[in-house]
Amino acid sequence: MITLSVNGRDHQVDADPATPLLYVLRDDLEMNAAKFGCGLGQCGSCMVLVDGAPVVSCVTPIVVLEGRAIRTVEGLGTVDDPGPVQRAFMEEQAAQCGYCIPGFMISAQALLERTPSPSDAEIRDALKPNLCRCGTHMRIMKAVRRAAGFMQTADAGATTSNGEDRR
Amino acid sequence: MNGPVLSRRGFLGGGALVVGFTLFPGRLLAQAPQEGDGGTPPGMPKALNSNPLLESWIRIDADGGITVFTGKAELGQGIRTALLQVAAEELAVDPMAITLVTADTGRTPNESYTAGSQSMQESGTAILHASARVAAILRDLAAKSFGVPADNLKLAQGAVAAPDGRSLGYGELVAGGELEGVRAQAGTVLKDPASYSVIGRDLPRVDIPAKVTGGAAYVQDMRLSNMVHARVVRPPSYGAGIREVDTAVAERMPGVVGTFRDGNYLAVVAEREWQAINAMRVLAQAVKWDEHETLPDQGTLFRDIQTLQSDERVIQDRRDDPAAVGGAVHRLDAEFHRGFQIHGSIGPSCAIGLFRDGAMTVWSHGQGMFPLRSAIAEMLRMDEAQVHCIHTEGSGCYGHNGADDAGADAALIARAFPGRPVRVQWMREDEHCWEPFGSAMVSKARGGVDAQGRIVDYQYEVWSAPHSTRPGGAGALMPAWHLAEPFKPDPPKPIPQPAGGGDRNAIPLYAIPNVRIVHRYIPDMPVRTSALRGLGAFMNVFALESFMDEMAAAADTDPVDFRLRHLEDPRARDVVTMAAEKFGWSSARLPAGHGKGFGFGRYKNYAAYCAVAVEVAVERETGAARLVRAVAAIDSGQAVNPDGIRNQTEGGIVQSSSWTLMEQVTFDRTRITSRDWSAYPILRFDHIPDSVEVHVIDRPGKPYLGTGEAAQGPTAGAIANAIADAAGVRLHELPLTRRRIKAAVGV
Amino acid sequence: MRTTRILGGLLLLAVVGAGGFAALAWRSELDPIKPPERSAFPPERIAQGAKLASLGYCAQCHTAAGGKPFAGGYPLKTPFGTIYGTNITPDPETGIGTWSEEAFARSMGEGVDREGHHLYPGFPYDHFTRISADDNRALYAYLMTREPVRAEAPANELPWPLQFRPLLAGWKLLFLDQGAFKDDPARSAEWNRGAYLAEGVAHCGACHTPRNLLGARETDRKFAGGESEGWHAPALNEASTAPVPWDQDSLYAYLRKGVSEDHALAAGPMAPVIRNLSSVPDEDIRAMATYIADGMGERRPAPPAGAVPAGNGAATVYAGACATCHEPGGPLQFAAPVDLAKATSIAQPDPRNVIQAIMGGVMTPDAAAAPLMPGFAHILTDKQFAELTAYLRTRFSGQPAWTDIEGHVARIRSETGSAGGSSTRIAKGE
Incomplete structure (x- = not known):
């Protein structure tokens, strides 16, 4: 049994400790956002946040994750209450097939938590580990820029209204 | 109005009461072929x-719920949203009040493949007419x-309202089975496009919210009860071929349900996905293969293609003005190459098979559920009805990739493990x-330009392996x-003109008096090939548009002017003019190291018109473009859905x-060596454009022309032309890699 | 470490003596010229220069990340501080546009710029001095026909008193053996060609030969293994611990494609070398492989790998993170190198390359520089890194256990900034 903290909730996982996190998220915890793309850490579709950093979950064995904070796209918000990155991707219609998009959202979330007002060069650099095949790149760029705006507004709002971090 | 009681399957076969429609010749025909086609009135x-x-x-339930059925499939192109708009309009x-059911052999019409950018022409038009008729x-x-007279009634929000305020919901109106049979x-009367309130508007894609919040959206996300995971070695x-294999070690591994072997087909099934992957690796080690050198020499591929057995078809031989040929003051020729390319969906193919009580169910992201059903039934020697x-939905589909094959995997393995859903990833x-690759091609263009800068003759030969093996x-x-x-595999057959396969868009749309186009179809190519977005059009438009610039340069004419000089179709002229204007096209040179280029094509010469103007930066020292x-x-x-068109076109360009x-x-000579993203690199974010801008020219009331494949060829031509403008070198072989550019630029 | 070196250096310089120093240190300024036109050079000479510039991968240290080729600004990190590659485009203000052929040849042979300043040996004139006069002319022709770029390289970051360039005269007196390469008549023409290239323009020893406290190559330990930018540059002589001995064919494959299936894939500072070599003709690559292979000498067989103690937690990490690609039967089983028992890096005397590769990931050594292996910087903690590294050493090599793995892990993490940033650190590609 390994205890994994996913989106703020502890899960007891009964799986081979070598199992890459991706399969535990998808098959044991029945979460859809992280996707199998290559299993080689080359395409970024399986990305999740571990302690705030984007990692390729397809080559991350759960044995190294005990006591660490895992976040997935499911933890960024819901259809009814989307987080800023999710809202931005919806508003920019930044998807075609959408398969790679959760991975991009994770890269974007990590970037924006670290660098709230990234330059285009910083966005490109942060998204380099992720592959998109439909050619949605330009909309993804726009969505990340828009998300940066949302997050800043949200932070500003949070600070001025109640002084607490709403996240 | 009651027809015979039929099962769904039954009425897909037809044979019911015929209801005559009013015929108002005029606007009603816009979204349908004017000519009868194969018995179509x-x-x-x-x-x-x-x-x-x-x-x-279209089905309307007694409670007013509306379900629309399409034989087409969502491939990531956004067809689900556009079809909902069509139905909702009439x-x-x-649109959100409608449930859309996509390709399902048990429920929807058979619309064969979702391919060729034809979903809007075919299914869109059918749903438009059917919806209008139902309305x-x-x-x-x-x-x-x-x-009261029908003309006094108003349809809105799922109800028909009379001027006096009385209103009846759609469900109430047809609760007695009034639509059955x-x-x-x-001759259905369609809405006047001027009155459209849903069609022609940007509607957010209905599938995006789930996709960005972790909702189940793909076949990969299906988790059926008691499901097992399979991997194929x-x-x-x-x-x-298998020389020897010992499956015992894999079978003893934890969680392994069993292995399955049939000839050279080898798979393993496990309770958990990671167990299946580990067992697949072990099994791969436990098998010895006999391999053969079956592949051509990549180093001499383009020369060898021209010597392979090919079937020559003259697809156009027009001499409208033979005398003009003598007036040529410039004669040009060029040879173009394109290697094999992959579809490369980010999510590898996946399918689920379930064999229960003698019946097989397959969930697949393939493009054609009905042809897949036939193929699987044949493979399993089962009755198609079973x-x-x-x-x-699966990951983005850009043509014939591994989806059907994964469906076959799921069916084969599921039959060996009856009663349990088998997920094959x-x-x-x-x-x-x-996966079947986009075909390698060679083409040769020759042309003459007269003193007035007009093309007097054009000859083009294209060698290509099949672009469709389905x-x-x-x-x-x-x-x-x-x-x-x-x-x-059956001996493949070329796709006939006017669509064409390897010769798609080989015939120029430009007004040229003397044209001869030859398609050399190579049926036997030792590399598996089939349809990749655009088929031959990607290469043929790249070649034609490159050659147009070469001819324009010979005539000392601006490339856009040169194209307009040879374009008569006003809609073609419109896209060319608009792309040039919005780009800010002028005769001024861009700064050093930058070049501009133009490309145009009308997909299949009868579908969407697309013109692309690009700016490319070339670093002479490294050749990086x-x-x-x-x-x-x-x-x-x-x-x-204009935003859907923009999205698809941006994607096509990128x-x-x-x-x-x-x-x-x-x-x-034996193996494909580009096995992963490191050996077959694709665009990453460090090389994306600064901007991509798409302008949609709406043609209210005109037939849908499809969008998905229109931009590929023009973009390739425009990029090659921009590289030539930036670096002064013309490349004829795809891909236009930094190495090739550097070699051409020299030191 | 650095303090010791500097103090030692000062002591040595004191020994050189102040007396003749001024005379020794002084070099004349050579007259500036007007940048020559392209027509001043025969095209074949420019082409020859291009080939030599690729062999010397000049562009690597003379191009900033994302900058214009040869315009300088690349930070070369040395144990003494950071030296920035200079602008060697023919821009008259900020580049070498006013350098005559003579000035260029002097810089290559003596390490002195046109104005008479001594150059730091980060510019490997101790190798370039072996280049023939004809080849220097060709390099000059090539560089003077590049696109001039106006760009000032940042000032070097060196501790006192190393900014004082006349000190370099003393260094040269001690360590610079001037003079062009001389053929060894007892050897084949191919061997001599290889030696000329490897010792001269390709400056292999700049990284692969260990350096003394003053940063000079220990010439009696040629190719015994050195370092470059936080990576170990493995031994290219009989000191090599590669489990499968390198030979001419494997060296050729490695230099040609960046991969030798039984040894290594070029990564770190070697990857750009391979990319530059891609435009160099086969015969020159073969010649260098012949020369280097000859120097590898007779090898003792590699000691057998030891047994890994049961219950090793790192084995689980390996099974989930590494085995997919590195165990037989994996997706890259026909690509190379995946068999870690054959990997040169795991048998090396220090663990840096293994840690660098795991932490930062590995790109393909071709022009595409595509991500091949992801970086595990954010996946593994320092402790997990150290345990995995030790596990790999024990399981795949019979060489003695590495020491101070934790220290290396911490240093590499801080040097590469792998605490933040994206998980696939994209090494300086192209």
């Missing part, structure tokens, strides 16, 4: 004629019920090595090749820039 959409029962397209309801029936039923017929190369194929290397029954399914009693900026204009006829600058399958 004028004014009757072909797909509707093949599946004429209205209820095979039915006068909110008319609803209106007539309400008129009868209210006792009613057939569509030619593929041969390391085409034609490899096979049910359900489309479930392809690994990355399965997709990179085994349908083809079980022999088209790669897993079936490896069985003890293998199925062999980057698409900096692209501006496109596209005319896909009546625009249903994807084409990756194909054009980077991509080529590599192989040695």
Whole structure:
């Protein structure tokens, strides 16, 4: 049994400790956002946040994750209450097939938590580990820029209204 | 109006009461072929004629719930949203009030493949007409019920309202089965496009919210109760056979339910996914293969292609003004090459099979559920009626990739493990090595330009392996090749003009008096090939548009002016003019290291018009080229969801820039060697353009022309032309890699 | 470490003596010229220069990340501080536009710029001095026909008193053996060609030969293994611990494609070398492989790998993170190198390359520089890194256990900034 903290909730996982996190998220915890793309850490579709950093979950064995904070796209918000990155991707219609998009959202979330007002060069650099095949790149760029705006507004709002971090 | 009681399957076969439609010649015909086509009456959409029962397209439940059925599939192109808009417009309801069921052999019309950018022409047009007819029936039923003339009634929000305020919901109107057995017929009156309130508006894609919040959206996300995970141990190369295998070690591994072998087909099934992957690796170690050198020499591929057995077809030989040829003051010729390219969906193919009580169900993201059903039934030697194929979305589809094959895998393995749903997930290397590639091609262009700068003659020959190896029954399914009693692929057949396959868009749309175009079709190519977005058009438009610039340069004419000089079709001229204007095209040179280029094409010469102007930066010292900026204009006829058209076209441009600058399958004499993203790199974010701008020219009331494949060729031509402008070198071989550019630039 | 070196250096310089120093240190300024036109050079000479510039991968240290080729600004990190590659485009203000052929040849042979300043040996004139006069002319022709770029390289970051360039005269007196390469008549023409290239323009020893406290190559330990930018540059002589001995064919494959299936894939600072070599003709690559292989000498067989103690937690990490690609039967089983028992890096005397590769990931050594292996910087903690590294050493090599793995892990993490940033650190590609 390994205890994994996913989106703020502890899960007891009964799986081979070598199992890459991706399969535990998808098959044991029945979460859809992280996707199998290559299993080689080359395409970024399986990305999740571990302690705030984007990692390729397809080559991350759960044995190294005990006591660490895992976040997935499911933890960024819901259809009814989307987080800023999710809202931005919806508003920019930044998807075609959408398969790679959760991975991009994770890269974007990590970037924006670290660098709230990234330059285009910083966005490109942060998204380099992720592959998109439909050619949605330009909309993804726009969505990340828009998300940066949302997050800043949200932070500003949070600070001025109640002084607490709403996240 | 009551027809015979039929099962769903039954009425897909037809044979019911015919209801005549009013015929108002005029605007009603816009979204249907003017000419009868293979028995289709004028004014009757072909797909509707093949599946004429209205209820095979639209069902209205007694509670007013509306379900629309399409035989087409969502491939990531956004067709689901556009089809909802079409139905919602004529039915006068909110698109969100409609449930759309996509390709399912048990529920939807058979619309064959979702391919060729034809979903809007085919299914869109059929649904438009069917919806309009259903709306008319609803209106007539309400008129009868209210006792007022139908013309005085208003359809809105799922109800028909009379001027006096009385109102009846659609469900109430047809609760008595009034739509049962009613057939569509030619001549439905359609809404005036000027009154459209849903069509022609940007509607957010209905599938995006789930996709960005972790909702179940793909076949990969299906988790059926008691499901097991399968992986296939593929041969390391085409034609490899098992010399020996010991499956025992894998079978003893934790969680392994069993292995499955049939001839050279080998798979393993486990309770958990990671167990299946580990067992697959162990099994791969436990098998010895006999391999053969079946592949051509990549180093001499383009020379060798020209010596392979080919079937010569003169697809155009027009001499309208033979005398003009003598007036040529410039004669040019060029040879173009394109290597094999992959579809490379980010999510490898996946399918789920369930064999229970003698019946097989397959959930697949393939493009054609009905042809897949036939192929799987043949492969399993089952009655087609016992096979049910359900489309479930997968990762982006850009043509014939591994989806059908994964469906076959699921069916084969599921039959060996009855009662349990078997999920087969392809690994990355399965997709990179085994999907059918976009075909390698060679072409040669020759042309003459007269003193007035007009093209007087043009000859073009194109050598190509097949661009379509479907349908083809079980022999088209790669897993079936490896069985003890293998199925062999049928000899492929070329796609005839005017669509064409390898010769798609080989005939220029430009007004040239003397034209001879030859297609040399190579049926036997030792590399598996089939349809990749655009088919031959990607290469042929790249070649033609490159050659147009070479001829324009010879004539000392601006490339845009030169194109307009040879374009008569006003819609073609419109996209060219708009792309040039929005780009800010002028005769001024861009700063050093930057170049501009133009490309145009009308997909298949009868579908969407697309013109692309680009700016490319070339670093002379390294040969590195980057698409900096692209501006496109596209005319896909009546625009249903303009943002959907923009999205698809932006995607086409960006994807084409990756194909054009980077991509080529590599192989040695035995094996495909581009097995992953490191050996087959595609565009990453460090090389994306600064901006891509798409301008949609809407043509209200004009037929849908499709969008998905229009931008690929023009983008490739525009990039090659911009590189020539920036670096002064003309490259004729795709991809236009930094190495090739550097070699051409010299030191 | 650095303090010791500097103090030692000062002591040595004191020994050189102040007396003759001024005379020794002084070099004349050579007259500036007007940048020559392209027509001043025969095209074949420019082409020859291009080939030599690729062999010397000049562009690597003379191009900033994302900058214009040869315009300088690349930070070369040395144990003494950071030296920035200079602008060697023919820009008259900020580049070498006013350098005559003579000035260029002097800089290559003596390490002195046109104005008479001594150059730091980060510019490997101790190798370039072996280049023939004809080849220097060709390099000059090539560089003077590049696109001039106006760009000032940042000032070097060196501790006192190393900014004082005349000190370099003393260094040269001690360590610079001037003079062009001389053929060894007892050897084949191919061997001599290889030696000329490897010792001269390709400056292999700049990284692969260990350096003394003053940063000079220990010439009696030629190719015994050195370092470059936080990576170990493995031994290219009999000191090599590669489990499968390198030979001419494997060296050729490695230099040609960046991969030798039984040894290594070029990563770190070697990857750009391979990319530059891609435009160099086969015969020159073969010649260098012949020369280097000859120097590898007779090898003792590699000691057998030891047994890994049961219950090793790192084995689980390996099974989930590494085995997919590195165990037989994996997706890249036909690509190379995946068999870690054959990997040169795991048998090396220090663990840096293994840690660098795991932490930062590995790109393909071709022009595409595509991500091949992801970086595990954010996946593994320092402790997990150290345990995995030790596990790999024990399981795949019979060489003695590495020491101070934790220290290396911490240093590499801080030097590469791998605490933040994206998980696939994209090494300086192209």
